[in-house]
Amino acid sequence: MVYERRIHERKVPMRDGQILGYVHSTESFGAVDGPGIRFVVFMQGCNMRCQFCHNPDTWKKNVGTEMTTAEVLNKALPYRQFWGTDGGITLSGGEILLQIDFAIELFTKCKQLGIGTCLDTCGQPFTRRQPWFSKFEQLMKVTDILLVDIKHINSDEHRKLTGYRNENILDMCKYLSDIGKPVWIRHVLIPARTDFDNYLAQLGDYIKTLKNVQKVEVLPYHTMGVHKYHEMGIKYSLEGIEPPTPERVKNAEKLLHVEDYRGYLTNTTTTSRA
Template identity: 70%
Template sequence: MKLFDNTDAPVNVVDQAAVEAQGPIKGYVHSVESFGAVDGPGIRFTVFLQGCRMRCQYCHNPDTWNIGVGDEMTADQVLDDAQRYKAFWGDTGGITCSGGESLVQIDFLLDLFTKAKQRGISTCLDTSGNPFTRDEPWFSQFKKLMAVTDISLVDIKHINSAEHKKLTGFGNENILDMIQWMSANNCDMWIRHVLVPERTDYDNYLTELGDYIKTLNNVQKVEVLPYHTLGVKKYNELGIAYPLDGIEPPTPDRIRNAEKLLHTADYNGYKTWKPTK
């Protein structure tokens, strides 16, 4: 099993008519969580899709990296499972696709969200934006996806591209381009940022990120996610050296400082947010 396959070859962007002629689109699912309380508005059925090219130093799910493995499921199979919990969702909950990186499997994701909306299920995309490109056919698929996505949780790993590359293996230019497109097209967003001592916990970068977020439209919430070490066991089990060995989680004071510099208290739209699509 290759744990470090971050090839740039396109994944899951195919000729739609050819796929439909062969049968339903299938996605590779790592796992699901029936009652997700931190994966978007309300209570959500969270689908963790397999595959990610970034190698974030603090990633706590290295078992989701591999592309093209996992449980093969159709959109209808996922939704039939999810719909059993619909009574708990209220008027804000629904289904969230996380990962891994959901956009690695954009065709399956589009099929899933399209069918979810047909069933009256609210949709939430959890993404770091790494696969984003304006190249075709990917960009057209992304625009269709946004039309059936109620809200996106966008994780900005680092505002500085050089530091972003050190942290994840990739720069952030295309990620910020995705966010700019979403802002210009009035896509509702929650912005998330993982606070990591010695990596992202620097006042100058936090201030720059806070100023950047202020320029965006439709940001409903800004969250600081404190780094934790809960994934270390998985690295040991997979025989992978843990990149942040010896780095402890941020202190409460540093978390409060980050929240202040990112102006998290200014973004309260999530308190009254409801899906409109």
């Protein structure tokens, strides 16, 4: 039977004494979702409306497959032999921080089992207001590494691109740097949106201020999700924009100083028991 309890003044869905998560889908052998081979859980729900999002089917909140943390672990553990010392479980989205209680409970169980944990987030829900910030601090104690998408360095342009400003997202990056939490920074390169030398240089300079960045990735914009917009009856804002050329990708990698971030080559995901 599904019921609810209040956690920090917020109702959280429960079943059999465990927090329920709304799951969009899972991937058994994720190779681009953090260090090593990973079991990836894509959670449902996102506040942002990124013009380039290739998964608009993950936007809606409080829908999807309801799963307890135990059910997710039971689905993931048969693949553990493939993870080695680098791999583990990645929570992605949608936006996983919208289901932060679920993430805390799942990653706490992962650390008790010695499983490496990775959080893939755009950081939009981040705030230092309580009680949310205390939850985030708790989550960081059981998170080994984060993949952080910085959509745009300029806050006004970020709002045009995603619907939200970026000050709190950059504040999250600063906090992660202050506590020394390993991070991989990702940036989607989009012609006529993010592919401008001045903004790329500003982003490169900002990343240089962070002390915890192990890797910087330039992700070329692609159109593989456009059919979903058509199927869902949603207007696609980037109609007619083609992926960036290899030359522009190399230019972005230079301006973001990608080659300066090599910590991921020696990173071993922490799998010690909490």
